[in-house]
Amino acid sequence: MPEHVDEQGLRELAEERLRALAGPQARLRADQWAAISALVIDRRRALVVQRTGWGKSAVYFVATALLRELGEGPTIIVSPLLALMRNQVEAAAAAGVHAATINSANATEWEQVQDAVASGEVDVLLVSPERLNNPDFRDTVLPALTESAGLLVVDEAHCVSDWGHDFRPDYRRLRTLLTELPPGVPVLATTATANDRVVHDVTEQLGLGQPEAQTLVLRGPLDRESLHLGVLRLPTAQARLGWLAENLPNLTGSGIVYTLTVATAEEVAGYLRDRGHEVVAYTGRTEAAEREQIEADLLANRVKAVIATSALGMGFDKSDLGFVLHLGAPSSPISYYQQIGRAGRGVERADVLLLPGREDADIWRYFASLAFPPEPVVTQVLAALNGADRPLSTSALEPRVELSRNRLEVVLKVLDVDGAVRRVRGGWEGTGEAWSYDAARYQRIEQARQSEQQAMLTYLDTSGCRMEFLRTQLDDPQSAPCGRCDNCTGTNWSNEVSTAEQEAAGERLRRPGVEVGTRKQWPTGLATMGIEATGRIDAGHAAEPGRALGRLTDIGWGNRLRELLASDASDQAAPEDIVTACVTVLAAWDWRQRPVGIVAVGSRRRTRLIRSLAERIGALGRLPVLGEVAVLGDAPHRANSAQRVAALWNAFEIREPLAGRLAGVEGPVLLIDDHVDSGWTMTIVAKALRQAGVPAVLPFALAVTN
Template sequence: MTESAVASSGTETAAALRERAETALRSLVDREDARLREDQWTAIEALVAGRRRALVVERTGWGKSAVYFVATMLLRGGAAGRPPAGPTVIISPLLALMRDQINAAARAGIRAVTINSSNVTEWDGVHAAIAAGEVDVLLCSPERLNNPAFRDEVLPSLAASAGLVVVDEAHCISDWGHDFRPDYRRIRTLLGDLPAGIPVLATTATANARVSTDVAEQLGVGRHDEDVLVLRGSLDRPSLHLGVLGLPDQPSRIAWLGQQLARYAGSGIIYTLTVSAAQQVTEQLRAAGHDVRAYTGQTDTAEREQLEADLKDNRVKALVATSALGMGFDKPDLAFVIHLGAPSSPIAYYQQVGRAGRGVDRADVVLLPGREDQDIWDYFGSLAFPPEHAVREALAALAAGGTMSTARLETQVDLRRNRLETMLKVLDVDGAVRRVRGGWEATGREWVYDGERYARVAAAREAEQQAMLAYERLDGAGCRMAYLRAQLDDPELEPGWRCGRCDLCGGLSLDASVDVGAVQQARAAMDRPGIEVTPRRQWPTGMEALGLDLRGKIADAERAEDGRALARLDGLGWSVPLRELFEPAHGTGAPTPDDPGAEPAPDAAPAPTAGPVEAAHGRDGLLPAALQRPVQQVLEEWAPSLRRGDGSAGVDGVVVLASAARPELVTHLARGVAHILRAPVVGEVAPDPDRPAGRHDVNSAQRLAGIQRRLRLRLSEAALAGLPGRTVVLVDDYTDSGWTLAVAARLLRQAGAAAVHPFVLAQR
């Protein structure tokens, strides 16, 4: 951005500074009539002229980002009689939030960059630009604060020269915040080490009085000579029309939602509590003719960006999303937010519904609670900090074994990967372990298990869950917006106030009637084996830096077609025997940590032992008897939609994705698929034995690079000669990231295949 000249020999008057702030705001929002709110100006003046620390708690859409961007423009240009300041560092929790912030900054001429897990290949260039003074704003995730290279080589000099430090979604700093993340606790140390005179701003829309007090205390660490400025405003959202509708089961909720979507003029977000639910609901709504897409923490970064753009431009009716689409996502005309299942606290709920109605007069917000919600909350609660003996076991393993990767340490302790990683982050903040290149190491420092603190956080979460249930049970004497404002300790809430807009105040009418046929159809879909496997559509960013010419959209001529899987590993019904097959060491009932499909799973229906594939048991071996009939059913229902190159129904051949872990299972499954589809097995796609297997605990670009360099097409000369124009089914045991299927399909398409349809037993 251009630095304006302000004389450093004198003191700029408050009036002159405010005029420049108003000018900066108009540039930021591209509106000549834009004016700062009084609280916005108070915060900006405190940061720029007073170099103070401030906490701003204001509703979504109030303009918190305008405070730190305007302050940045003033500080970088020289303000209040001081020379130009260094870059602003914004600690931001979500990639979607960072993308919106970077776009907003660019419109105002602010040079903003980001360092996060999705752009590893760009880090060196970003570091160089920071060192050269070419960056006005650096956005980084709290997790980056503990990346060894960033923490040791970049952060110290950056913190010392920063012009402003911003902690976005600052409620996460607090143990009492609804979205506690261990790495946010590291910010306290960062703030305590900042040189004097560097202003700090913390912002959030979802902090009650207890959280606000806690955050303000942490902002003030190391600054006993000055108070933290705390600004809290009204949390009413006049455009939101809140309502709760109790329906008997998930099929009824899906059917109601399918009816309701057609009645909305605009687009919106449908929130679910788990990744599995988001994917299943998406499939059912798409089957009913609605243009919706799934958006979860497992969605690749490039795909997320495309989905966000599709929603903003109303190219889809809705995104069916987990909380991965939340803080910071900005679509002013979002017409509705519907929850299939309740978040575990009113504070979390308020934050998510805050996506709606930011630039329109009305947005409907509907909660469809489920009886399984409590089970899901309990599951997430089970991922809390492990008991002391498990922690001591991990510390002992690190002390004895030296530096260990998470994957290696996982073999030494009785903890699943997700819970282990969270524990290590907490121990790192506490100083007991340290993250280094290659993994983790014990520091040797004495560590005390803070059982009192963990119990306090657990009790707070239990109280929040009860408050959420109370919100669902409000009767006509209450008001939903008033209840949420009270939960957030809104300082401007007056006794007896009612919004006049919710279902209890007469401003929203919800019809509970649902078409019986639609309910039956939804229930049958949940019980039927088979789910759609959607192919990758976009290469991840940064592949060029890894030596691969893969960028942008995957060409239609090189992409897989839609495929099928029997079920998800963390879903309902047929997921139970699949988990027994793929994860026998962990039992049958536990959802995978990254995607807790915590709804009660019905027992799989017994399958006959006769059929084209034979029964067997164990991690590798022939396909178990319980899975024979559902596999056959999925293939027979899918077959009519498969077309040969000449347009006739059918498949020309089956290709095996060779497996190192379960070679007998995959080979036997492929033969069974070939038998059912009446097509020969014509070859395989297999890993190059001279290349080592790639790691799974890496980002999407690095994982793709490993797969791309390792997979090879192995077809006979006759099969290769006959491949052009043919349709093949590609068979594997399960799909996780989707890159193995994408690369294998690309090899087949490049060799001439007209269409490649994946078939797998399970999707993670």
């Protein structure tokens, strides 16, 4: 304990700051004071695992206020989301603590914020985990912050663990930061969602840098008496959407409706708005300024519901959120518990309802496919960096490896944390340090993921208490039947949906057609692969914006298209319902000039499907089918744009009689394919057609990935 510390006086000051933060009736919980005193008086490291709404942020804001009173430096809070940062800055001000942030949304303010921290004007600095490895921040700002810090806080600490449900490689950088803290700097880690495995992992890491120190773990019951859980099974996507439209007004207050994909969030929000409901979509595609406005509207109850993906997750705090619904089941009971924890913090009752869909498992498999790649691919990344004579940017590295941009960035972050590569100005470089692929660890993580998916399926079918099930999954030692969920009470939401609402929802979901954007820029690095294509795609070689029948991630046409285009589906003639829907899309297309003919993209796997679709559309639209662009061998799918372009560059050929027919074409041609994923097949085939004399190319496909 530091000398001359008045423990009773600190306790009174802590209570005073808590009342300023949470209201005149607020009193410190026993575990809140236990954590604060461990940090301020004993300068220990602590892990607090408590349900959302318990008051974890109060612990670090009050502790900050006390440490500042004792003359200590500012608190550094590593916080994962901008929404969380905005809420915390406001909460800190209520406690008399001046907080500021450094994140991707306020780059123009970084220097000003850093100066304010250095001069002592800022009590709390919130930074994103990604910022910890920005070269300028890491090398010039972070060392001084670390040296002067009075407290380090790791919020949403389950992200530190490989076993956490929302694993983020950047959080693993905290392991390095913990070892570099000066002696005596207390550390607080907080989370609401950690089972025994995650608690052990995080606790072990909190001991880094001072192995003699025992981390204090404060773990409380995870039940919240306001939450009323239920599962409602409905037979179809239109029944679920219709049920939501009919029942949304009956739900108390405002809330969140979670979906598994961006496409579903946008589709659901659009339908509900058409039916007169005040709702808005919130996804990873939503711009930062728009996100902030949506959060403000939800906090002020100006909207009935936000239709959101997991982008609206950790840290969003609305005490009177009246409901959380899920259209589609998350893949893990732990992540499900984390999301429903948004509701019922300051109200007596909040409804939590899950409406599973038959497409859920397909979506789980898709996201699982984006996991850490196999050893040969990772070795390829290392070899490329170690063999380069200069740092490589991500875009320069991309043509040399078999990874998409997003997966490449994850691999680089993991290798960076492991010391095998280093981010520097100008990109990335290999360190030459020995590195081995931890196959056993990745296998354990994969097994854990599969186990969580099975547990989620069990949750849907359980006849026992649903809250007890979730608490057991989180290893809550105090779990017991809640007495409130649908199974405990024997009461369920009605699954009745009016015929009119089901028909309206069905009509919306069956409404075909999505716009398909065009590629405007060649990927960088093609010259290293022997391809002379750089910069913007020549306007004389480009395709027009296209159309597709639907997205594979849609809850409407997506289900039908996934069946038709599945890897194990047989090649068949285009089904009549598909042809009819395609004609509807084409009839609604506001093209500047009607196409004068049809060209099909050659295929090895779906020859019959594509040819028959072209023929049927040609017959119904009275358009001649000019022919098919020949595919030369197999053009294997590649993981990123540069590799994909290289694989496709010489994969297609315009042969006679198609070449002769194109020479006399005086208008646009409709280019038909089965599926648009990266968009490069359409781009390269359109380039060939334009070079053959076609004045414009209108791409059309059955499906687009997302």
